[in-house]
Amino acid sequence: MANISSIPIELTQRIMIETLAASLAPGDAPLPLPEKFPLLFTQISTAWRNISLNTPQLWAAIKMDKDTKHVPAQVIVQWASRAETLPLTIVLDEWRQQRGAQLLSASMQFCGRWQYIHLRLDFDAFTALVAHNGSFPLLQNLMLSMTSRLDLRAFPDLSVETASPIWQQLTTLQMEVHDELEGLAALQRCINLQELHLALIVHRQTLPSMAPILLPALRFLDNMGMTILPFVTAPNLVHLGLWGPGFGPASEMEQLLHDLRELVTRSSCTITRLMFRFPPSVTTVQLQTLLEIMPSVVDLHIVVHFAKLQEISTVLRNNDVLPRLRILRLMYGPRQEASDSSFQPLVDLLQLRRQDAEGRVTLEEFYMNKDPQGHPDEPSVVPATVQAELLALGNQGLRVELDLV
Numbered sequence: 281m282a283n284i285s286s287i288p289i290e291l292t293q294r295i296m297i298e299t300l301a302a303s304l305a306p307g308d309a310p311l312p313l314p315e316k317f318p319l320l321f322t323q324i325s326t327a328w329r330n331i332s333l334n335t336p337q338l339w340a341a342i343k344m345d346k347d348t349k350h351v352p353a354q355v356i357v358q359w360a361s362r363a364e365t366l367p368l369t370i371v372l373d374e375w376r377q378q379r380g381a382q383l384l385s386a387s388m389q390f391c392g393r394w395q396y397i398h399l400r401l402d403f404d405a406f407t408a409l410v411a412h413n414g415s416f417p418l419l420q421n422l423m424l425s426m427t428s429r430l431d432l433r434a435f436p437d438l439s440v441e442t443a444s445p446i447w448q449q450l451t452t453l454q455m456e457v458h459d460e461l462e463g464l465a466a467l468q469r470c471i472n473l474q475e476l477h478l479a480l481i482v483h484r485q486t487l488p489s490m491a492p493i494l495l496p497a498l499r500f501l502d503n504m505g506m507t508i509l510p511f512v513t514a515p516n517l518v519h520l521g522l523w524g525p526g527f528g529p530a531s532e533m534e535q536l537l538h539d540l541r542e543l544v545t546r547s548s549c550t551i552t553r554l555m556f557r558f559p560p561s562v563t564t565v566q567l568q569t570l571l572e573i574m575p576s577v578v579d580l581h582i583v584v585h586f587a588k589l590q591e592i593s594t595v596l597r598n599n600d601v602l603p604r605l606r607i608l609r610l611m612y613g614p615r616q617e618a619s620d621s622s623f624q625p626l627v628d629l630l631q632l633r634r635q636d637a638e639g640r641v642t643l644e645e646f647y648m649n650k651d652p653q654g655h656p657d658e659p660s661v662v663p664a665t666v667q668a669e670l671l672a673l674g675n676q677g678l679r680v681e682l683d684l685v
Contacts, residue, residue, distance in 0.1 A: 292328070293335045296321050300338055309343035309371045312355045333362060341369035341396075344383050349374075353382040360390040367395035367418045377402045391416055398423040398454075416449075423454040423477075448472060451497075456481060456505075464511050467493050479504035492546065502555075509539040515547050520574075521555040533566050541573050555581040564591045568601060577602050581609040583651065586622050586661075593625035597632055599642070605633065609647040612661075623666040630670070634678050646673070649683035 287295075300317045304310060310317060318339065321332035332338055339362035344351065360368055370387050374380040380401040387394075395418045450470055454477040464480075467473070474497050490511060498514040502521035522536075544551070551574045558567070571577070580602065584592065595601055596608075608630075633643035648662070648670070667682055674680040 289331055292331050293337075296328075296332055296335060297337050309341040309369050311343050311345070311348055312351050312359065313348065336362060336364040336366050339363040340366040341371075343371040343373070345371070345373035349379070353379075353386040356383065356386040357389060360387075360393070363393075366393070368393045369396040370394065371398040371400075373398070373400040375400075375402055392418070394419045396421040420450060421452040422450055423452075424456070451475065453477070455479070464490065464493065464508065467495065467512065470495060472497050474498060475500040477502040477504070478508060480506040480508055507536060507539055509536070509543045512543065513547050514543075515549055517547060517549040518551060519553040519555075520551050523555075523557055533562055537566065537569055537573070540570070544573055550576045552576055553579040553581070555583075557583040558585070558588055558592070560585060560587065562588075562591075564594055567591060568595045568598075571595065571601050575602065576604060578604050579607040579609070580605060581611070583611045586612060589622060590625045593629040596629055599633070603642075605643060607645040607647075608633075608643060609649075611649055611651055620663050620665055623662070623669075627666070627669055627673075630673055630678060631676075634673075634676065643678065645679040645681075646670070647681045647683070 296318065300310060303317045312319060314320070314323070318332055321338070322329040339359040342356055342359045344353075344356070356370070368390055372380065372383045372387065374383055384399070384401065387397075392415070394416050397419060400423075448469055448471055450473055452475040453470060453473055456479040467476075467478075470476075471494075473495055476495070476498060478501075480503075492511055492513045494513045496515060498512070499516050500519040501512070501514065501517060502523070503509065504523045507522075543549075554571075554574060554577045556570075571580075582592065596605070610626075630643065630646055635642060662682070670680055670682060
């Protein structure tokens, strides 16, 4: 039997790269800890240590957070150097001002190779970025989260007042903005943006009047806070997430429905995935109107209170509402109480939507789970009898997954 040292170097490198990728959650980066990959590779043998240290793909991403609070910031420099010329993924999640500044300063030495950057820092830690007058030629994915108000005008290469190419080259942007004019103006330069997560946090009732911004490549929009629907035109939009205060009083909901209809009309987009929070204030008629605006939806994800299951079921029992619906996902918040009878409309709906009047399969998948922001030790409030009844539908051709623990 061949021993580990007899494996060809190229195969060993491939094993390391695949093992590291398998150890990470989607979109995550490795922690520089000795018990984690890729540092763990350096402890297996002298040969594996040498091979790992000379495999640039292992060192092209790094994450520094509360678990690495004792790891020197200089480690970022070591990893980036080992990655040679590869584009870099750097995640900095550190609220302590001095520590955050140290991490960012070390990362800034390689800003010319930044590709995916997530900065979750205290605002004052951004002094290194504010002082920077270079460029970010490879940057595609930018996520900015700060403890205080974000004013883009403070950043020379991030400011919309400059002609910096950073906005044109971005494909993914996640940002919380407190200055609506500056935040919306930033989008005007994002002509290649494909994915946008924007939290517009303002405390006024009305937003300024401005022409819609054309985002020709945008496919994924998550809108948190105040609605930005009146300010964008997105002909290729397929995913829409609505989580803001627009789902408040009935009057606000009516305005949101108007804005949504206008967005779909002027964009001529085909939205296939819709995610939204369904608060108690939304009426059955408003819900039906919302869904009728987007008849192309295939995947519907609703954050719901059990008290609203009757309204949801009433609307969706009509096969003319979302006629293409194939996937239904329900998420409920913690500490909700419901009886067996509360779920009967849902069970009836699932049985009804499995096939249309001509016997053709329509609804194919159903998922129900708890809000991940709730406490993991809280027991499921879905009665065991209801869980059994829902799972039984899986034997009738409907895929059912319940993640309730």
